[in-house]
Structures are given as C-alpha cells and as structure tokens.
Amino acid sequence: MSAKITFVNCPQCNHGVEYSLSNAFRPFCSERCRLMDLGQWANEGYKIPVETNLEDLNEDSI
Ligand SMILES: [Zn+2]
Structure with a gap:
C-alpha cells in the first residue's frame, strides 16, 4: 500500500x-x-502583490 x-x-x-x-x-x-x-489573471491585471509571492518562495527555500 x-x-x-x-x-x-x-x-x-x-x-x-x-x-x-x-x-x-x-x-x-x-x-x-x-x-x-x-485568462482571468490577465483580465484582473494581477491584483495580488508580487511581494507576497516572494516571501512564500523564501520560506520554502530555507
Ligand atoms: Zn476544471
């Protein structure tokens, strides 16, 4: 299993x-x-700040 x-x-x-x-x-x-x-992301113009994504990446890479 x-x-x-x-x-x-x-x-x-x-x-x-x-x-x-x-x-x-x-x-x-x-x-x-x-x-x-x-397509939805493109239409909404990427409302989510890029900074948040970068912080998440840093935590994962440690
Ligand atoms: Zn589906």
Missing part, C-alpha cells in the same frame, strides 16, 4: 482532479480550465 495519490480541486471548476505527474494540467483538471484561469 505504498501508492499515495493526492487529489485536489480544480481552481477553475472545483472538480476533483488527481495531482500527479500524469496530470499535465495540475492543479487543473484540463487544459481548458488552465487556460481559463490564465
């Missing part, structure tokens, strides 16, 4: 999707949802 499969909810359609290397569109369920999410 060593197989460990992680499931996440697609950020776009909230559909359960396997989060693994076999899913090229993770964490999305499909290419369609991934492209839709990218």
